[in-house]
Amino acid sequence: MSDQLTCPLCAQSVAMTLIPHLRSEHKIEPEVFRARFPEQALCSAEFASFLKEQNVRRQDGVLHYQLDVAGCPMTARYGVDHPLIPEPDPTFVWTEPARDVAEAVEHNERVFLYGPSGTGKSALVREIAAMVKRPVRRVSLNGETSVADFIGHWAVNGNKETVFVKGILPQAMLEGYILQMDEVDAMQPEVGFILQQILEPHGHLLLTDTGEDITPHADFRLVATANTLGFGSDSGLYASGTHVLNFSWLDRWDVVVNIDYLPAGREVELLHARHPSVKKDLLKCIVKAAGDLRRAQANEELTTVLTTRRLLALCARLERGNEFPQALQVCVLNKVPPEDRKVIGETFEHHVGPLGQKLTP
Ligand SMILES: Nc1ncnc2c1ncn2[C@@H]1O[C@H](COP(=O)(O)OP(=O)(O)OP(=O)(O)O)[C@@H](O)[C@H]1O
Numbered sequence: 001m002s003d004q005l006t007c008p009l010c011a012q013s014v015a016m017t018l019i020p021h022l023r024s025e026h027k028i029e030p031e032v033f034r035a036r037f038p039e040q041a042l043c044s045a046e047f048a049s050f051l052k053e054q055n056v057r058r059q060d061g062v063l064h065y066q067l068d069v070a071g072c073p074m075t076a077r078y079g080v081d082h083p084l085i086p087e088p089d090p091t092f093v094w095t096e097p098a099r100d101v102a103e104a105v106e107h108n109e110r111v112f113l114y115g116p117s118g119t120g121k122s123a124l125v126r127e128i129a130a131m132v133k134r135p136v137r138r139v140s141l142n143g144e145t146s147v148a149d150f151i152g153h154w155a156v157n158g159n160k161e162t163v164f165v166k167g168i169l170p171q172a173m174l175e176g177y178i179l180q181m182d183e184v185d186a187m188q189p190e191v192g193f194i195l196q197q198i199l200e201p202h203g204h205l206l207l208t209d210t211g212e213d214i215t216p217h218a219d220f221r222l223v224a225t226a227n228t229l230g231f232g233s234d235s236g237l238y239a240s241g242t243h244v245l246n247f248s249w250l251d252r253w254d255v256v257v258n259i260d261y262l263p264a265g266r267e268v269e270l271l272h273a274r275h276p277s278v279k280k281d282l283l284k285c286i287v288k289a290a291g292d293l294r295r296a297q298a299n300e301e302l303t304t305v306l307t308t309r310r311l312l313a314l315c316a317r318l319e320r321g322n323e324f325p326q327a328l329q330v331c332v333l334n335k336v337p338p339e340d341r342k343v344i345g346e347t348f349e350h351h352v353g354p355l356g357q358k359l360t361p
C-alpha cells in the first residue's frame with residue numbers, strides 16, 4: 001500500500017495527507033478542495049487506517065489521539081504548545097502503580113500519591129502529563145503556602161484600582177491544568193477546608209471575596225502527593241510539619257496510590273540511563289547498599305532514608321570523575337545526622353568495597 005498521494009493541482013507527490021500541502025501551497029481549505037475534487041482522497045489509505053486505529057479526532061482545534069501510557073489507554077493531544085507542558089524524560093522508568101495514576105488522570109479521578117521521599121511521585125505526574133501533553137501546575141502545600149497564595153488576594157493594579165488576583169487553585173481550575181499539590185500532609189487546615197469543596201466530582205469553588213463561582217474546566221485534574229497517608233508519621237522521619245488529615249477529607253480522594261522505591265534492577269536501569277559512563281557493576285553495588293539502608297530505616301536502625309535522588313546525585317559526581325569516597329561524603333554522608341554516618345559508610349564499604357576504595361571516615 002503506497003503512502004503517497006498526488007496533488008491534482010500541481011502533480012506533486014505528498015506523503016500521508018494532502019491537507020497541510022493544500023493549505024500552505026495552494027491556500028485551499030479541505031472543504032473547498034473536496035467540492036472541487038470529490039473523487040480525490042485527502043489521506044492515503046494507510047494514514048486513514050492509522051487515524052481510525054488511534055481514534056484521531058479534532059477537538060477545539062487540537063488533534064487528539066489514543067496513546068498507551070503504562071498500559072492505560074489515554075487521550076493525548078498532538079502538536080499543542082504550552083509552557084506548563086513538561087518535556088518527556090527518555091530515561092523515565094515505568095512501574096506498575098503508574099497505570100493507576102494514568103487511569104485517574106484520564107478519567108478525572110482525584111488521586112492521592114503517597115510514599116517515601118524521592119520515589120518519583122512528582123516525576124510520575126510530570127511524565128504522564130508529558131506523554132499526553134497536559135499542562136501541570138505544581139504547588140507545595142507546606143505550611144508556608146497561605147490561603148491568599150492558593151485562592152487569591154486583593155491588590156492594587158497599575159490604574160490604582162483594587163482588584164482580586166486569582167490564586168493558584170482558581171487559575172488551574174479555569175485553565176484546565178493538572179494541579180499537583182505536593183506535601184498535602186503538611187498543609188494548613190484552612191487550605192484543606194477549601195479543597196474539600198472541589199474534591200467532590202465536578203466540585204465548584206466559591207470565591208468568597210468576590211462571590212464568583214468557579215466551574216472547573218473539563219481538563220482540570222487534581223493530584224496530591226505526600227510522604228505519609230495523613231495518619232501522622234510512624235517512623236518520625238516525616239513527623240516535622242506533617243498533620244493528621246481529617247478522615248472525611250481523605251475519604252473524598254477517589255484513588256490512593258502507593259509509590260515505593262524502584263525494584264533494584266529498575267533502579268540500576270535508571271542510574272545507568274542517566275549516567276551511562278558509571279560502570280554497571282558499581283551501580284549494582286550502590287543500589288544493593290541503598291536497599292540495605294532502606295530496610296535499616298524501616299526497622300528504625302537509621303533515622304534517614306537513602307533516596308533515588310541521592311543516588312542520582314552521587315552518580316553525577318562519579319560520572320565527572322570524582323573519587324567514590326569524596327562523592328559519597330558530599331552527596332550522602334554530609335547530609336545525614338552524625339549517628340547515621342557510620343552505618344551508611346560501612347554499608348557502602350561492604351557492598352562497594354574494592355570498587356570504591358576505603359569509604360568509612
Ligand atoms: N521511575 C523513575 N524514573 C525516572 N526517574 C525517577 C523515577 N523515580 C524517581 N526518579 C528520579 O528521582 C528523583 C526524585 O524523584 P521525585 O522528585 O519525583 O520524588 P518524590 O517522590 O516526588 O519525592 P518527594 O516526596 O521528596 O517530593 C528525580 O530526579 C526523578 O527524576
Ligand SMILES: [Mg+2]
Pocket residue numbers: 121122123182225
Ligand atoms: Mg515530590
